[in-house]
Amino acid sequence: MIPGADVADVRVPRALRRWAGDRELRPVWRNEAGGLTFEVVGVGAFVKWAPAGSRLRIAEEARRLAWAGRHLRVPAVLGSGRDEDGTWLVTSALPGRSAVDPRWLARPEVAVRVLGEGLRLLHESLPVAGCPFEWSVAGRVERARAGAVADGRADLLQRVAEFPGPPPHDRLVVCHGDPCCPNTLIGDDGELAGHVDLDCLGVADRWADLAVGSWSLEWNYGPGWDGAYFAAYGVEPDAERIAYHRALWSLGD
Numbered sequence: 671m672i673p674g675a676d677v678a679d680v681r682v683p684r685a686l687r688r689w690a691g692d693r694e695l696r697p698v699w700r701n702e703a704g705g706l707t708f709e710v711v712g713v714g715a716f717v718k719w720a721p722a723g724s725r726l727r728i729a730e731e732a733r734r735l736a737w738a739g740r741h742l743r744v745p746a747v748l749g750s751g752r753d754e755d756g757t758w759l760v761t762s763a764l765p766g767r768s769a770v771d772p773r774w775l776a777r778p779e780v781a782v783r784v785l786g787e788g789l790r791l792l793h794e795s796l797p798v799a800g801c802p803f804e805w806s807v808a809g810r811v812e813r814a815r816a817g818a819v820a821d822g823r824a825d826l827l828q829r830v831a832e833f834p835g836p837p838p839h840d841r842l843v844v845c846h847g848d849p850c851c852p853n854t855l856i857g858d859d860g861e862l863a864g865h866v867d868l869d870c871l872g873v874a875d876r877w878a879d880l881a882v883g884s885w886s887l888e889w890n891y892g893p894g895w896d897g898a899y900f901a902a903y904g905v906e907p908d909a910e911r912i913a914y915h916r917a918l919w920s921l922g923d
């Protein structure tokens with residue numbers, strides 16, 4: 671999805687309208703679960719809103735942003751709120767555009783390098799020791815199972831039940847948890863501006879991120895970019911772990 675491409679008909683939730691007062695809220699993103707992100711124009715902030723009852727994890731994201739911000743360039747948490755319609759989180763603006771902004775879709779060689787380098791920096795900057803969050807295979811499989819039950823998805827429940835255990839760890843790091851291209855921001859100088867969307871951040875094997883980060887290149891830039899991505903990260907592709915972690919991602923987490 672391209673920010674701005676399908677947000678023309680977005681209506682500002684009532685609570686955000688009240689919260690914003692006379693400041694302009696510019697819609698920048700709508701996710702598949704009905705979550706919305708707005709730029710608070712002119713004040714260097716973004717606000718992310720999740721409808722009540724959705725599985726979007728605003729409180730989890732706020733905690734992870736606050737922790738990660740001690741080690742890495744991520745948005746600062748400026749505030750949050752909740753009413754009967756939804757929950758929201760206000761963060762400071764990072765000085766960059768998403769890696770899927772039209773500017774970077776036109777220059778995938780720059781975006782792919784920043785995505786690979788950026789993920790490496792994230793993995794090297796966040797300390798596993800003392801990280802209070804995990805993104806374990808067992809926890810993710812359990813969440814997929816609970817989601818399948820809640821949605822009455824017998825097919826998914828069957829896939830979850832048959833899902834194999836993970837290959838041995840390559841390297842435990844603090845993973846981003848949603849390393850898709852839109853969650854890396856790039857400055858107009860073509861360098862990393864920071865990472866957003868950390869609600870799943872936690873300790874896991876680094877291939878949990880690498881497998882999905884490399885996959886998402888295809889969705890946004892077309893095939894053939896994974897070699898440049900792995901080179902920018904500084905790792906040789908590991909076919910077995912890539913296949914495993916893509917299958918795990920497909921369980922819907």
Ligand SMILES: Nc1ncnc2c1ncn2[C@@H]1O[C@H](COP(=O)(O)OP(=O)(O)O)[C@@H](O)[C@H]1O
Binds near residue numbers: 718766868
């Ligand atoms: N603090 C921020 N600074 C700059 N851009 C942001 C910020 N927060 C969100 N964005 C923009 O909004 C988009 C959606 O935010 P994100 O947290 O990824 O929501 P979602 O969980 O719906 O994907 C991001 O891809 C990014 O372009």
Ligand SMILES: [Mg+2]
Binds near residue numbers: 852853866867
């Ligand atoms: Mg996102």
